[in-house]
């Protein structure tokens with residue numbers, strides 16, 4: 050687990066990009082829950098953190114073509130994306146947000162977008 054930020058650093062209902070152990074990760078806060086999803090759409094090289102968060106359905110919608118990814122499973126619920134995006138385990142400890150990128154689900158042989166991505170929070 051890597052400590053990424055404080056829970057209070059994340060706006061409710063929004064996504065924010067971080068680099069966690071060399072990987073681009075979008076943290077999405079919904080109330081007191083935080084989801085971590087790989088910050089590259091599976092359809093093209095687009096940051097999911099630039100998209101729209103749908104709190105009620107726990108989805109993030111890609112800004113490029115509109116695929117809505119389930120924040121819990123990483124699976125796209127709508128086209129045109131058909132492949133899932135890795136999601137990572139998150140825990141909140143003493144107000145800090147910790148992410149385990151080694152826990153990734155939906156890895157398709159190496160998450161894309163790690164090399165050359167800008168680091169840190171935007």
Ligand code: FES
Nearest residue numbers: 090092111113114
């Ligand atoms: S780039 Fe994300 S849906 Fe096309």
